[in-house]
Amino acid sequence: MDMYLASVLTNMTLIAFLALSAYLVLVVGEVSFGQQAFFGIGAYITASATALAGAHIFWGLLAGAIGGASCALLLGLLTIRLSGIYFAISTLCFAELLRFFLLHLRFTQSVDGRIIGPDGPEGFSNIRWIFENHYQVTDFLLLAVTCLIILLIVLFSLERSPIMLGARMVGNDPILAQSQGLNPTRYRLSFITLSGAVAGFGGGLFALFNTHIEPAMFGVMLGIHGLAYAVIGGLGSAVGPLLGVFLDIGLLESIRPLAAYRMIIFGGLVAFLLVFRPEGIISPRLVSRLKSRWRNRHV
Amino acid sequence: MDMLQTSIDGLMIGSTYALLGLSFALVFGIMRRINLAFGACLLFGASLAIYLEPILGWGAWGLFVVTIVGVALASAYVERLCFAPHSKRHGAVTAMVASFAVWMQLDEISSQLLPQRTHAFQGIEVPNFWWGEIFVRGDQLLHFVIALVSILVLYLLLYKTRLGLLIRATADSPDTAHLLGARVPWLGFIIFLLAGILGGLAAFMILSADGYVTPLFGLWSTFKGLIAMIIGGVGSLMGAVIGGLILGLVETHAGAVLGAEFRDMVTFGLVFLVLIIRPGGLMGVKIYRTDSLAQERV
Amino acid sequence: MYSLQGIGKSFGGIDVLRDISLTLKPGQRLGITGANGVGKSTLINIATGFLKPDSGHIQLNNKTLTHQPAWAFAQAGIQRTFQNTRFLTTANLGEQLLLAARAPESKRRLTKLIELSGLQASLHLFPDEIPLPMLRKAEVIRGLAASPEVLFLDEPSAGLTTFELDQFGVFLQQNLGQKTALVVVEHRFDFMLMITDSVVEMQLNRGLVKRGADVKT
């Protein structure tokens, strides 16, 4: 496979984790500008676990996911009273504070004669897992896609359970949810935590793939992109955010002649699209329609 | 004495933040919407001004006029494309994301207009002077005065004219205002224009004080405006002015005491604390309360 | 046994409810009537946990619910419908009803109720595609699925014709069950008499006043 294509695809896969984490927060009715922070925390933790402590990749990624989840849970607990714009801005501040923490995190060690570890604004270089295990770009792509598919399977099975519907109810109409005996706070907290885990896991993969990470990578723009992908794709199904990622990175970035004007086209396109499909491309209604059509055909 | 000098510098910078905050507060207080593309509009106006400067040759005043007109135009464009189609109550998130998309677009247009990373931005020249032991930058003093005058004009417009009354009535209850004959969609457009003009003023003042533009200016000004609004109280105009001044003071003092790198973090920390402890901000408790009541209505 | 004792509530210094008390035995059917603006909706919102009373107690089977959040009321078995019917706009009816019935027992009951009401054909539709009489039934089914202790109906007649209302009343009578207590806030007297066994009138600042046979014309 073409190296360039493989790395674009890998990038898409990694960003998909971020978009899915934004999606999980949107499902419970909130907007987060801060998912990039969990992505970044995950990246740092996975990098430290594998490169500094020599942990197996599985434990490294797990630690990244747990790290992202705990930060998200902390944010959820701190902002338990907030919603709407208030919540959105607080996620932004929280993410910038976490990034500030990373900017000042210095914990370098000598491993096999190299000085590695988080080094303030310089970031974390020489995350050599991918070389040590002789991974090609395509191998890594395979790994990332496998992880994404597993995550999608989990999300799809969640989609069929009352949990997801309960979360949607909390997001769509908290009053109704309460009258059905659902505790909105609990749903919100669990979904925010889950979103942190997903972002942290994706961040871990990102660190391993890029071999170098630095705080500047995890700025607000990254998070807002993830959010935009989720909204464009639609809240009907976990496929939505993937579609958003594909439209931007896959379609537009890979058409090289457009590179300079990509954002002019993409920006206008998205705004225009939202006029006609305010609930995103894959809206809940579309999903339900397709499902019932499918069922009718196969009964 | 240093303390005093820093405070005065802070207030001078804060007055331009107040204008940024006011732009956000106007839009949020009246329409309950967040325009993420705000900073990008500012960047677009400034880029357009620099791009046209050699063609027009009007110098600093040309920059002044073109910046404001450019920002207002961009703001009107954003309103038509991202906010007017999503005016229903549930359209807030969609409108916000649409404005984000247009942010990307305007950013790209700006960087097509100005391909380099930094461009000089000429200011109106005013001599600096010493006031006792305090150093006063002439241009900053001028900006401070301009900011005060524009806040005063905005106040008169909103509180002494019929247009202002209609705008405030719409903020209070859009449906009722509509039924009483106010052209609510048109008022939305006017509000974005007003916010654009205020933002354009602020952009000119900040950039001419700095002396240059970088592509990061868009993101930067969106942040400053949002933060000024949040500290003062979401949607409260008076709050946004006070929030802007506080932001200026906190930034300069944090910069002086802790060093430049801590400056932004102290403000983010402050905003986060304000949100957690007093979500309505310092002045906007009322709007916060009515918003949360409206959400809870059965 | 569900009881409200000495409930008081004021908004902005104006007393909307003053010392309201009410006791419901299992299976009791009570109607509440009264002019607009006397606080009937406020009473329902307090009784179902959506508003917190300024004074008074709410008890269900000797368990105090007064300061619990609304979802705890629902979990304890206090269900309600809404004046304008309330459904999710982002899921079809079947999914939403299923959410209300989590225990296997309730699922069985739900399936039976859906059958009896003739809602099967609408299950895959979104609420805004379903006619109002059907939605009213669906809302009641949603409330009944978990065999609640008390079911509050907030103006169920609004927007229904006499014929539809008759059908609705019969459906209610047949499916309420022995255990569930019913409270109906309603303007339509004919409908109220059909489904309740006693009626109280709510009066401005005077609380609940028993209405006798004089209204049965």
Place this chain on the structure above:
Amino acid sequence: MLEVRNLVKHFGGVRAVDGLDFKIQQGEVFGLIGPNGSGKSTTVNLVCGVFAPTDGEILLDGIDLGAIAPHNRVDAGVARTFQNIRLFSELTVWQNLWVAWRDQPGQEQGWVSNWFGRSPARRQEIQKLLEFSGLGDKADHLAGNLAFGEQRRLELARAMASKPKLILLDEPAAGMNSAEIKDLCQRVLAMKEMGMTVLLVEHVMELVMNVTDRITVLNFGKPIAQGTPIEIQNNKLVQEAYFGSAENAHGGVS
């Protein structure tokens, strides 16, 4: 004056208004009554343009209101009050009137005074309107701080401020005690004396029977009777459909 021809409004499958006809004469107080859910409020909302009718016509002085956007209906001469009070609670009493204000036809003032609103003649007129509503000394109070009865009177004054040809009163007596209802009766009669045309939608009989010239009774969106208050009170059909089923016929005070 106002002519409603074969008005129909469906919501989904529900026929809220189903073939309604009536005419209101200049200077008349016209009552529209009926049990809850009979389509009264829908009719008000149709006349004000909140809903578009499924079928039928609404003519004001021969002009089809259907072609006029809701926010232009005030300029076309229709003003209303709301069942649930809708004031701008953050504005003062004076400003609430000034928002809705239209100059008397033929006495319009220039844009400068429109822009600022403070011409002496206009202040005098607004003050007069405040006196009429018994709010003369409360011009600078915030509307949100007024008592319930005062808010209702302010709404009425605001409707009058736009110099409408027709005023719609949507259940103005809701939540009022009998003293307040008596006061409201006086006020509506005074409006009639001033030559205003009023469409009153109400189910508090005490008010309807005392102030209206003619009444149309609705049930399930259809008119079932029309006549003077006395004719309506003696109408068998009305008694059956209305008093038999409505919650109470005695104005909420038993």
